[in-house]
Amino acid sequence: MTRRPAPPRTEENPASELIVIGYDDHAVAREAFTTVQRLRDDHVVELKGLAVVRQKVSDLLAPGAAAVVIMASKITEDRFAAALEPFGGTVLNTSLPEESEREPAEQLMGAGSETA
Incomplete structure (x- = not known):
């Protein structure tokens, strides 16, 4: 899994993590989605939104591919990364400033996605 570091959070600028993970295969994306749900249940990540999308991130995806889109307010990064590494x-x-979170969260629930 290739990863870019997020800018640091500050108390003056609380932010959510917006994580988009592109997969060549929709079935693999679906497995990763299910893993993120388990991580939520295990309190590894606190979600504000979660979806598997196929058409909203077309610049990232080739035909037949899918992406897992995660908006998290809290995340235990090492456990999260380890759980998703196999995919x-x-x-x-x-990182998104709090005032920028609303639109992506609403778009997570849009057409072409499976949400949790």
């Missing part, structure tokens, strides 16, 4: 994928990881 591979390409990761884009950015």
